[in-house]
Amino acid sequence: MAEDNSYESMLCVKPEVHVYRIPPRASNRGYRAADWKLDEPAWSGRMKITAKGKMAFIKLEDKNTGELFAQASVDQYPGCAVEAVTDSSRYFVIRIEDGNGRHAFIGLGFADRGDSFDFNVALQDHFKWVKQEGELAKLEATQSTAPKLDLSFKEGQTIKISIGNIKKKDAGMAKSRPMGGGLLPPPPGAKAGCIIPPPGGQQTTPPAQTNPAPLLDFGSPVSAAQPSSDLWGDFTSAGSNSSKDAVKSGWVQFS
Template identity: 30%
Template sequence: MPIPQRGPTGHASGTWRVADRIFEGRVRIMAKGELATVRFENVQTGELFAACPIPLGRRNACVEPAADSSRNFVVRLASVDEKTGKEVNHVFVGLNFPERSQAFDFSSALQDHEKRCRRESQFANTTAERQGGDSETMEQPVEEPNRFALGEGQTIRVNSKLLRRGGEGGGGTTEASLASLAPPTLAPPPVLAPPPQPPPQQPAAPTTTVPAPPATTTSSSFFASFGGEDDKGETGWATFD
């Protein structure tokens, strides 16, 4: 269907009228190499009504989605001279799909063709570079020189207090002094004091026993104290006045 001019934000399909349609049929996408072509064909006979050629990289210029609907597109129909293959004339018309799924498949098919062509072109360029390059002339990675290695004939002089001889006033050392230098010895470990011993235990005090009280004087000893056996061994009865 014919459409008005494009606005600043894109084509507005809301102004399109169904009564102004010029063709109703089948849409088919065909690709040959990098060129994709949108063909509008008669459903009954398969006769071509119009075509929209899409060179690689010009998909957005040849097929533009409408700004206000995902089911509508603006396509660039072009007539090409069969002998020269040059474009003779072109016109922009509106394309309407009755279902959103059909519009989605139409847009995805064009994107997939463009991606496939770009991948094939990139693969071909990479293969050509690998085959055309000479392994002997290819750039080899440059190994960085060792900045800490000494060159042939170079010497190094070390000035350190550890390398000086005793009693000398200073100056660099010779190779002989370096060869005879012995590694420093470590100081002996400090002697640890023995741990303090506990004080000796005092012997236990002897146990004292208290003698039991004398037994009760019997009758014989009682009478002995009053006239019994005296110091002289004499015995007798005691007398009372």
């Protein structure tokens, strides 16, 4: 709520209050309502509490004509402008002004205890708001004078970002690639020696065996240094006619 010196708000209205002439304060112990002539009020009428900016005003008016009888300017509460008596919650001492620099202290009383409670709360709430506004203004002033944090990049300034999961991701992709020759690794639990054919019907050639042994070895006298070009030649020297047929048919007949 921004302060507006041209706007006057209404805080509290009580249709009946009483004004008393009070004796001078005898000591610093405070005012006592019992010292007043409570059955003989000096004036009775209507009371209004208004606020204009930080100031509050207690206005005593004629309840029929609205003519102003007296006014008290309140700059803080509790304070010297409004003071509660020591022996009752329904009576207060207020300092009134005539507008020419003169002031006087009068007693103000309420017939009902609830009216005096509303009077007290209206002033308390107003100056509580004044205090909050003052603290907010100080905070805004502090923030406006504090240096602002500059998070923008300066010319030539760079930033380095480290992402630790890239190597792990590349390693996982490398493991999932097929083996050389287009063959996939055998599935878990597959028997040894079982090779899954590659896609597309491509046949793979088993690796050549190194140092293959002769298919038939019956202690042939042929030297290992001079291997025979025909594995079946040893059986054609038997001189049998049937041996030729055996060679043609691919079978060896023993006599």
